[in-house]
Amino acid sequence: MSGDNPIPGNADRTVIIPTPGAARGTSTPPPAAGPAINSAALNERIELANGLNPLVNSAATLLTLMIKLRTTMQHANVPDLHKRLTNEIKTFESKTRNAGIASDSVIAARYLLCSVIDEVVLNTPWGASSGWSQHSLLSLFHQETSGGEKCFLILQRMLETPGTHLDILELFYICLSLGFQGKYRVVARGNEQIEQIRDNLYQTIENHRPVPAPELSPHWEGSVKPKRGMTNFIPLWVFASVVMAGLVLTYSGFRYWLYESTDPVATKISREITQPQTISEDVKLTEPDTERRFY
Template sequence: MASHPDLAPVAPVAPVAGDQTWHADTPPGEARWFAGAAAAAAVATEGGNPLVAAANALLNLIPQIRYTVHHPNPAWLREHLANEIRQFEERARSAGATPEQIGAARYGLCTALDEAAALTPWGGAGDWSANSLLVAFHNETWGGEKFFELLNRLMQQPREQLNLLELLYYCLVLGFEGRYRVLDNGRAQLDDLRHTLARTIRGVRGDYDAALSAHWRDEIAREDPHRFGIPLWACAALTVLMGFGVYVGLDLALAGRSDKAFAMIGRLQIPSVRLQAAEPQAVRPVPPPRLAGFLAPEIAEGLVEVRDATDRSVIVLRGDGLFESGSATVIDRYQPTLARVAAALARVPGAVVVAGYTDNVPVHSARFPSNWDLSVERAQAVAAILAARLGDASRVRAEGRGATDPVAPNDSAANRARNRRVEITLLAAPPKLAAPGAGDAP
């Protein structure tokens, strides 16, 4: 598979493979970003796998998208990826692929490209997931589970489905993880699956020829002996790659230390202070439930938990049902529940604090360097929805708590799921006490 060109400034180019046309008025940032894909499409025209050859430009874009921190126009990129997918279908159809093979290959490519974009700061804010490639072509919001179901079915017929298996294998090699991203020991399981798939493909395809060219020694002998052995662009690319590797390593190290720091802060204990006994105060009356009654249907369905106390009410939302794994975008089907929560909060005056929590499994990505960053963005996402529905943003405040204050030990998948949550606390004014002696008058 051809390597993707560097994203350097380029001049507008003429149409190339896939009928991709550039115009002089194309914004420079957009032209730089997509120019390499069009050039790569012209490279993969030969080889034993027509699906991989047809998808070469899209495959080259997967790692480029995943590690791009900023993009000038994500909507433009999504539209061009959609056009490239349609051109992939035409190339694959011309190469003799069946409609079933094209549909399965398109599903895998859409899923891998969507995941790569969703893990970036510019693609994980919600707009991409709401208008993803998988939604556009297959009317599905997440393919991280179905991708591997499809792969398992294809591996039952490796000889008949070899081209598709190789295409999905390239998606895995280029970083697609799907459901394994959130599973316990998921990386090791995914490595085992990749090795198994590689052995299956090699068993059908056979070993490659030992020599790629029959006359490779003659070509080397005719080269200019005074020519520098390594191109300058390769040295520059290697330097950039090494610098990027150092940056990523330092970023991950800093994120790991920050998680430990947040955990230590959470374990700090405030020194106890012994106070002199005060005179008995009048017992505050226990207020009736503020929110539990209104949210009784949601409580019965297990969507929320509600704790009403004297001075506050706490609504607990399970994070696994509220967000997709590794995302801070509220799932659409949970919007009605948040609307009911906002309606309940609107009935009672008081400040609202939205706190996000995670489990203790470290999260390190370009978008979320640490668990605390993930918890902050999840709390902000819920707070924004509540503030919009309450009509008073000054009432709502968002906080990230990371892995602090777990409600259960992080020693099992079930307990970690309980700790992944968002708590909405209503700080209500306490009830007024009756004046001393009130009611004793004759």
């Protein structure tokens, strides 16, 4: 949508229609109200270097102030708060432009942030009577008095090309998660519709945000060292000596076993040979009958 005005005109009445019959969303109730916010908390600046995306990083301080303002029951110096938030919006613009973010995304994000901050302040116990509505941030930067409806028109326009507007879509998702409702604050079943929009937005972001690599360096490969065997540590001659010693011991043991096993047999044979043999008288020496046949 480069070159187009990211903020639709009042004549464009297209709105996001939540899915009919959707299950009731689980809305997070606002935090319990707390004491007045002090000057130190207002002047605290949040710097993110590795946040969700460059647009959200630039809005970190404003998002933090939104959370703190939602929990305040009173504020003694509203003009000082207005000045502080005005300066933060300008700082946000400067950061985003220096980061090279597209102009249409910067304008849309500024419109969204002004609308969210105005809504947060006007829904505090002290906001309605502070005169903030006559000097709202939206009227100061965009010359409009209410952005509760147009924010969702911007969201729909960005959703037409989600792949090129993921940063602003993620900022929208954060603002919805922080409690921004816009026009749905005053309509029937507004909480359910907001939850449906937020869930659909989350799915869109998930479907288009690139999946991070599972490894820091997928193609990293360390130097491969060859495995070192025992021969790398023990000289070859030691192996040869051990083998030869084993063979000698085996041969010597075999000879000893053979001698011990055959000596009694050899002694007996020798004794039989040296002793004269006597023939019994009962034994008659006859010539073999070579003429005998088998019939």
